[in-house]
């Protein structure tokens with residue numbers, strides 16, 4: 225039996241990205257005692273720090289025609305009508321207010337003027353980013369996410385009387401009471417610094433654990449984006465939705481290995497003259513789309529690149545060539561957009577030609593919530609990329625960071641309302657029960673297997689990228705299903721975990737591996753069930769959208785130990801396909 229340490233709080237927030245920090249601040253402002261737990265380092269882990277450019281908010285400063293109603297419509301339409309319209313409405317209406325909140329916390333938005341007496345007269349620069357119909361992206365240079373993360377961390381620290389930040393604490397289980405009835409009791413964590421199990425009693429838990437981008441071989445997300453929150457929620461009995469929708473960004477390095485997954489060129493540069501070639505030196509975009517060539521939306525570019533790779537025309541490291549030699553004023557572009565390009569010279573690579581492929585960028589699906597960020601498990605909330613429902617089938621640029629703050633604040637506020645409830649402490653027997661189940665993970669010395677978690681993780685990522693990534697079809701998905709299930713069996717008996725208590729990352733990666741396998745199984749299953757193409761989900765065998773049969777969400781929920789799947793008709797209270805938008 226491991227040492228068990230006990231701790232308690234009113235609200236346990238898991239994750240210190242934008243959603244987690246916003247939730248913790250809001251809960252603390254309502255006098256709740258908060259533990260803000262993080263498997264990494266405060267301010268330096270999670271995908272928020274990587275958020276590169278815009279924060280979408282219909283302030284109407286750049287273009288007076290804009291309004292939250294248009295932001296709502298653009299988001300629903302880009303989500304191909306399967307987003308939860310009530311959540312989208314909250315996002316569009318609340319995002320402008322959060323811009324001012326973030327400025328109060330210290331975010332230096334780019335502005336023309338600064339009317340401190342009447343903030344609504346601040347004159348923010350707002351960048352265009354189609355298909356947002358008007359320019360609505362506030363920003364700070366091209367490091368908006370970093371700027372936000374720093375400001376939110378500073379604000380969290382101002383509340384240090386009420387918020388306790390606990391780094392290096394890996395949360396592996398949400399605990400409900402002995403009878404597993406409705407009541408939430410808190411969570412179990414593993415303190416990576418000591419190797420102890422920590423039983424945290426809490427009246428409410430907010431999942432702000434980010435997305436699952438790391439389930440794919442090529443990804444630009446944080447390495448910790450292993451979808452732990454989805455697995456924690458599912459295990460606790462919450463519902464997951466839209467897991468088939470993963471957004472890919474078309475062009476990321478696939479070589480050199482050290483840069484694999486990092487975005488190579490942002491959208492704004494396509495108009496400067498970048499070109500794509502396959503290994504046979506064919507400019508395939510120009511062949512397929514003579515009028516627009518490379519100047520097309522992310523999903524079409526991603527799909528076309530992937531088709532070349534699948535069609536056997538991949539470059540030596542499995543991508544296509546991104547070629548900048550036709551840009552006449554390369555140096556000027558470089559100077560005017562210093563951060564738009566992952567300027568290769570910074571990494572010791574010269575030339576104008578790079579091997580690129582689509583990179584997994586964002587998880588649209590996630591834990592199902594309502595407008596109060598409540599899940600169907602009383603006391604369990606979710607916000608940010610951990611939650612599903614806002615983006616539907618595809619995400620608009622800038623909506624993710626806005627979602628984090630809008631819904632993070634709501635989750636924190638709602639969770640704090642439970643602070644006066646009584647909760648029974650998590651007892652030792654609950655820990656023992658779990659420890660029995662997880663014997664292998666907690667007693668690495670008993671793990672007699674031969675293969676490390678990184679072996680299994682890289683195989684899983686390979687399967688997902690190849691068969692459940694940008695382009696999908698029935699046979700490949702069925703093969704992936706079989707391969708993941710075999711991988712799970714193999715990991716169950718042949719996993720090796722290096723013994724050791726202090727910062728035993730092998731143990732953490734093993735936890736992550738099992739979470740990732742669960743999530744990938746759901747993604748593949750949902751992708752098989754959805755027999756149409758919609759948004760980021762493209763089925764080669766069903767290339768069209770089918771609003772008659774597929775205006776539906778696919779929902780997963782574990783009941784009595786069994787994973788159940790069902791579809792539900794999408795509600796369209798405000799706008800339906802075919803109506804003017």
Ligand SMILES: Cc1cc2nc3c(=O)[nH]c(=O)nc-3n(C[C@H](O)[C@H](O)[C@H](O)COP(=O)(O)OP(=O)(O)OC[C@H]3O[C@@H](n4cnc5c(N)ncnc54)[C@H](O)[C@@H]3O)c2cc1C
Nearest residue numbers: 239240241243263270271272276277395434608609622625
């Ligand atoms: C390269 C890139 C650029 C982007 N640019 C933009 C942009 O310009 N605009 C935009 O709107 N969006 C952008 N996005 C998306 C956006 O950055 C993310 O969706 C958003 O930051 C997610 O924030 P979050 O708070 O939900 O999660 P994260 O910031 O990922 O935080 C998750 C937190 O949970 C913790 N955690 C996870 N599991 C556990 C566990 N088991 N126990 C304890 N802690 C755990 C992590 O350590 C981390 O602290 C971009 C994404 C990428 C990859």
